[in-house]
Amino acid sequence: MKTRKIGPFDVSAVGLGCMNLSHAYGVPPPRPVAAAVLHAALEQGITLFDTAALYGFGANEALVGEVLATHRERIVLTSKCGMHGVNGQRVIDGRPDTIRSSVEASLTRLRTDVIDVLYLHRLDPAVPVEDSVGAMAQLVQQGKARALGLSEVSAATLRRAHAVHPIAAVQSEYSLWTRNPEIAALQACRELGTAFVAFSPLGRGFLGGKLRSVQGLEPKDIRRAMPRFAPEHFAANLPLLDAFDQEAASLGCTAATLAVAWLLHQGDDIVPIPGTARPEHVRDLALAPRLPLDAATLRRLDALINPRTVHGARYNAATQAEIDTEEF
Template sequence: MKTRRIGPFEVSAIGLGCMNLSHAYGTPPSRDEAAQVLDGALNGGITLFDTAALYGFGANEELLGDLLAPHRERIVLTSKCGMQGVNGVRVIDGRPETIRASVEASLKRLRTDVIDVLYLHRLDPQVGVEDSVGAMADLVRAGKARALGLSEVSATTLRRAHAVHPIAALQSEYSLWTRNPEIAALEACRELGTSFVAFSPLARGFLGGKLRDVSLLEPKDIRRAMPRFAPEHYAANLKLLDGFEAEAERLNCAPVTLALAWLLHQGEHIVPIPGTSKPEHLWALIVAARLQLDRATLGRLDALINRQTVSGARYSATTQTEIDTEEF
């Protein structure tokens, strides 16, 4: 496994986003299946594992704490504060006192005394980012976090936060079909020495090519509320897959491998964190770090799937109010 850097850490070029082991995409896998995914990731050379207080309302952190505790010294463990479940409801709360309490609870669930990269999951519009990051910086000084990150924020917010404490990583959605980071965030990260951690690098499963009928999504699958997965938009988006899969076939690789390789070629400071609930799918993710793409291939992919060719917004209007990223 090739490596890249996040702050003081050398991490695998492909990390593992662990959200879907407990949260978001319908019924999560069993504990045994989740254990197989995590073991397979470790055996495949993945060292970066990403979770959050929100995922499963703490269940995901507990799962990782139980299953990864024996491997704690060989992995980089990241989690997020500032958005969590309160009485069964998702709440964004970036107040310093809430952040402190949330991180204490996360440390217990994760069965560790320090979080390697602590992210602010969402910017609280009622709290200045300087105040939230200031509280997180206090946790670094207290030895409860080693580095800080932000999630789903703009380049302007990143710079404001970085003035308070160095920001090791900015995490946001980035893939062939979500290009918002190309507006300003990627360049801001380059300027500041901040790594860019790309979540949903497989377009929430779209680029895997297996989801052809969105009516089969479970009722609680969060994609049901995303415009791009609405039937009228998804029918248009499916037409993009034939060309994409043809490129993967030409390169003798899985579509997900090609999607991740494209991301890795966008900059040395980019670290994708795909997720999976199937251990048999891991190898196609891991080998993406080895796949070299020439300029002609990159050009064809860029022309095929981009913000002009994808139909529908990535978030609903309500969810869009909760994020701070640049929009086209």
Template sequence: MSFRKIGPFQVAPIGLGCMNLSHAYGQPPAFPDAKALLERALDLGVTLFDTAALYGFGANETLVGEVLTAHRDRFVLASKCGMTGVNGQRVIDGRPATLKATCDAALKRLQTEVIDLYYLHRWDKTVPIEDSVGALAELVQAGKIRAIGLSEVSAATLRRAHAVHPIAALQTEYSLWTRNPEIAVLDACRELGTAFVAFSPVARGFLTDRVLDVANFDPKDIRRAMPRFTPSHYAANRQLLPAVRTVADEVGGTIAQVALAWLLQRGEHILPIPGTTSLAHLEENMHALDLHLSVAQMQHLETAVNAHTVVGTRYNSATQTEIDTEEF
């Protein structure tokens, strides 16, 4: 397996987003099933595990810590601060004291002395990015974290942050149907030596061989609030998948594998972190490393699925105000 650079670390090209095991898409799996998935990911060669204080309001960090602490020397541990659960509500708070307190709590939940990569989960726009990153830089100096990341920020904000302390990774949604990073952030990351970590690389389940029953999503499924998953928009977007299926058939893979292979070939600094609760889907995702797409196949995919052909915005208007990414 080849490796890719993220800050001072070398990791496998595909990591694991751990959010699904505790948060966001309805009832999470039971502990034995979540434990089996995390351990299987290690066995398959995953070396980047991504969690956050927000996920399950601490439950995901606790899960990752309990299951993986015995294997701590085998992987790069990433977590996030700046967006947490407070009294049952999601709160964005980038004040330095809050970030430091969140880190201390995370270290206990994760059962580790240091977090390898610590992201600012959201930029709190009431706090200068320089102040929030300055607090994270102090955590580096204190030996509590090794590298700093940002999530859902623009190229301009990345540059401001990087002037305070090197930014090892920038994490944002990126897939065939979410192409916003191509506006400016991908190039800025390449220029600054910042890894680009692509979350939701199979489009929250859209870019798979499964037909999602969007009308019957769990009441707590966050996709209920996402315009692309309203029944009418989802039905229209489904019409884009045959073009992806054509490429999948040509290379002997699945739609999800093609979506991941496309990302991997978009740049050596790109690392997708698909999440799943299924062992079968975990193994399917990792086998995307076996695929290679031709230039013609890459172009075919990009022409079929892009910002002009996808119906619906990525987030609703309320959530959109919370992020700092460039938009088409």
């Protein structure tokens, strides 16, 4: 596995997003299957594992902590604060006292004394980012975090936060069909020496090539509230997937491998963190750094799937109001 840099860390060029082992896409896989996904990632040379206090309202951190505790020295462990569950409800809270107590709980669940990269999961509009990052910087000074990151923030917010404490990574959605980071965030990261960690590089599963109908999505699957997965938009997007599958077939790889490889070709400072709930799919993700894409292939992919050809917004209005990223 090739490596890339996040702050002081050398990490596998592809990490593992652990969210869907406990959260978001309907009923999570049974614990033995979730553990098998984590072990498969280790076997494929993946060293970057990403979780959050929010995922499963602590259940994902507990899973990652239990399964990976004995491998702690060989992995880079990241988690997020500032958004968590309160009485069964998702709450954004960037107040310093909340951040401190949340991280203490995360450390316990993760079975570690330090989080390698601690992200602010969402910007709290009621709290200046300087206050939230200031509290996180104190945790670095106390040895409870090694580096800091931000999630779903604008270039302006990144610069404000970076003035308080160096920001090692910005994490936002980035894929062929979500190009928002190309507006300003990627450039700001490059100016500041901040790595860009791309979540949902498979387009919430769309670019994996297996999802051909939204009728079977489980009632609690968060994609049911995403406009791109509304039946009319999804049907309009399916021809893009057919052409994308043909590109993957011509290269002798799966659609998932191609989607992640495209991201890796957007810059050496980009680290995708795809997720999966099936151990057998981990190898497809880990193969992406070894897939060369020539300039002609990259041009075809860019022309095929981009903001002009994709139907539907990535978030509904309520969720869109909670994020700080630039929009087309």
